[in-house]
Amino acid sequence: MRKLKFNYRKLAEIRRIRGYNQSALATEIGLSRNSISLYEKGNTFPESETIHKLANALNVPATFFFKEDEDDFAISSPIFFRKFASSNLTHRLMAEGRTEWLAKIYSILSNYISFPTVNLPDFNKSPFLIEYSDSEIESLAEETRAYFGLGLNPIGNLINILEYKGIIFGKFSIANSLDAFSLWMNFRNSNVPFILIDQIKDSPTRTRFNCSHELGHLVLHKNLSLNLINDSFAFKRIEEQADGFASAFLMPKENIFSKVKPSFGIDELMKLKKVWGASVQAIIMRANKLGIFNDNKKTYLFKKLNYLGLNRRDPIDDLIKTESPSLLKESINKLINEANYPIINEILESLCISVDDLIELIGLSDENLEINKILEALSKNKPMLTLIQESKA
Numbered sequence: 555m556r557k558l559k560f561n562y563r564k565l566a567e568i569r570r571i572r573g574y575n576q577s578a579l580a581t582e583i584g585l586s587r588n589s590i591s592l593y594e595k596g597n598t599f600p601e602s603e604t605i606h607k608l609a610n611a612l613n614v615p616a617t618f619f620f621k622e623d624e625d626d627f628a629i630s631s632p633i634f635f636r637k638f639a640s641s642n643l644t645h646r647l648m649a650e651g652r653t654e655w656l657a658k659i660y661s662i663l664s665n666y667i668s669f670p671t672v673n674l675p676d677f678n679k680s681p682f683l684i685e686y687s688d689s690e691i692e693s694l695a696e697e698t699r700a701y702f703g704l705g706l707n708p709i710g711n712l713i714n715i716l717e718y719k720g721i722i723f724g725k726f727s728i729a730n731s732l733d734a735f736s737l738w739m740n741f742r743n744s745n746v747p748f749i750l751i752d753q754i755k756d757s758p759t760r761t762r763f764n765c766s767h768e769l770g771h772l773v774l775h776k777n778l779s780l781n782l783i784n785d786s787f788a789f790k791r792i793e794e795q796a797d798g799f800a801s802a803f804l805m806p807k808e809n810i811f812s813k814v815k816p817s818f819g820i821d822e823l824m825k826l827k828k829v830w831g832a833s834v835q836a837i838i839m840r841a842n843k844l845g846i847f848n849d850n851k852k853t854y855l856f857k858k859l860n861y862l863g864l865n866r867r868d869p870i871d872d873l874i875k876t877e878s879p880s881l882l883k884e885s886i887n888k889l890i891n892e893a894n895y896p897i898i899n900e901i902l903e904s905l906c907i908s909v910d911d912l913i914e915l916i917g918l919s920d921e922n923l924e925i926n927k928i929l930e931a932l933s934k935n936k937p938m939l940t941l942i943q944e945s946k947a
Contacts, residue, residue, distance in 0.1 A: 558620040560605070562596040566620060566907070568612045569594075571651030573644050573728075581814075583607040589876060590759035610839060616796060618906035627657045630745055630782045631738035648728050649735060653748060654723040655764055656915055657739055658905055659882065666895070667885045672720030674773055675701045681779040683788050686795055688843075695802035706806045708830045712762050713877040716749070718767060723879030724750045724915045733760070736768035740922040747772045753914070759833040765877075768780070770799030801840045804832050814841045816851070820858055827870050834859060834868070859897055882916045 569579055569590075576590040583604070592598045609616040633653075637644060652805070663669075677694050678684065686694070699705065700717065709715065717723060725734070736749045748767045751761060774795055782788040784843045784881065813826060814837065830837065838855050841847040859865045890895040902910060912918060 560599045560619055561621060561623065562594055562599070563623060564621055564765065565590075565608065566594040567651060567654075568614055570644075570647040572612050573648050574612075575644075579611065582611045591945075592935055602747065611911065613908050615906050615908075624658065626661050627739045627741040627746075629737055630740040630742065631733055631776055632778055632780050633737045634768065634775065634783075635732065645732055646746075649726060649732060650751065652726050652911075652915060653737065653739075653750060655905060656722065656748060656750065656912065657673065657746075657913075658900055659915065660722050661741065662901055662904055663882065663897070664742075665883050666889055666897070669722075669885075670695075670718050670720045672744070674719055674721070674769075674778060677773050678775055678777050681777055682770050682780065683782055683791060684774075685791070686774070686798075691795060691798040693808055694774065695770075695799050696806060698718045698769070698799075698803060699806065704807045708946065709762075709804065711877055712831070713879055716765065717879060717881040721747045721749055721769075721772070723881065724748065725753045725879065725917055726750050727753045727914060734764040734768050736771050739936055744790060745776075757828065757833070759831055759871065760834070761877060762804065762831050763833065763836055766800035766803045767796045769803065770796035771888065774799060798843075801836060801843070802837040805830055805837065805840050807840050807844060810837075810840055810844060810922065811846070814846050816846055819924060820855065820864070823855070823870065824870050827868075828873055831874060834864070840907070845846040858901065878917055880917075883918055889917075 569576070574582070576594070577587045580587045582592045584607075586606070588598075589598075593600055605616050605619060609618065612618075633646075633650060635649070660669075675694075675698055677697075704718065705717075709801075713723060715801050734749060734751045734754055737746065738745045738747050744848075749765060749772075751764060772794070775792055778792070782792070811827075818841075820834065824831075824835050826837055832840075835856070838847060838852055840854040842849065869913075886897055889895045898912070902909065
């Protein structure tokens with residue numbers, strides 16, 4: 555009989571990832587908030603029946619609570635949330651927890667797969683906020699394009715390009731208040747960039763802009779002090795810089811000047827949207843920034859979009875393919891199909907997360923996972939567990 559210890563820190567971790575506060579979780583399983591608090595502090599330990607209730611409520615196997623803490627990686631930059639100001643703490647904690655899962659999946663896959671070497675320019679060497687001028691942002695976006703060998707033409711599959719440059723992508727479905735976020739993590743003495751994108755959004759151009767925005771953070775703000783994110787003035791400037799970078803990266807000044815005319819209306823901008831993979835709103839803002847559209851023209855065009863009901867989604871969105879991360883998914887498929895290795899089982903057993911969590915994070919389909927086979931395999935030879943109550947040191 556194998557003896558395992560209840561890890562009280564894992565309870566707090568998964569509770570936050572699932573978006574519960576202590577009171578809500580207590581109500582869900584018929585306990586008091588104080589009981590949950592005591593469990594999370596390690597002052598007392600739940601009985602076996604309670605552990606299974608917690609597991610069911612939080613959608614993890616009971617073995618999740620017996621996993622040891624791992625420190626193969628550590629966050630080495632601020633976490634750049636696309637909508638920090640409008641998102642709440644609960645949603646940010648849910649997102650951060652998924653980042654740790656994604657990093658662990660990357661860690662497991664790295665034992666079998668050689669991932670692309672991180673190859674991003676690093677423009678930020680200072681922990682302090684740098685007041686980049688508009689022209690500097692333009693230049694850095696152009697330098698990044700040149701560094702990637704993209705030239706000045708419209709970018710094809712942006713996510714695949716960034717994956718090839720070493721960025722690890724994941725997906726999440728939490729709330730409309732989050733678009734995307736990014737961070738650097740130290741992994742085996744190397745820094746690895748991560749971007750997580752929201753699956754709720756259904757606009758392909760918005761996804762591209764969000765990814766470009768997060769790329770801006772990764773190359774412009776990598777070494778910023780963590781406390782700058784909590785400074786409202788600094789955060790506003792950081793976001794403005796990332797927006798400016800994204801706009802210049804997707805739509806180089808030289809090419810936009812030759813394509814956009816002051817007389818253009820919505821129809822002409824829709825055609826450019828399809829070419830550049832950027833929203834009409836982003837093209838309007840870019841043209842205004844470059845002086846092609848004056849403020850009156852910008853205001854008129856935004857009002858026209860709203861009047862036509864095209865301010866959120868338009869017919870061109872259906873003609874633009876929605877980009878999706880593929881690197882981790884293809885790595886898993888390669889191990890399953892070419893090496894006949896049960897990597898899914900290893901990931902699920904190692905992380906003790908649900909199949910649904912893996913599907914969401916990596917974008918795998920039910921067919922990829924062969925769920926019935928996985929669940930059957932995981933149900934076999936389950937060890938009997940005896941709980942050891944360990945007092946806090």
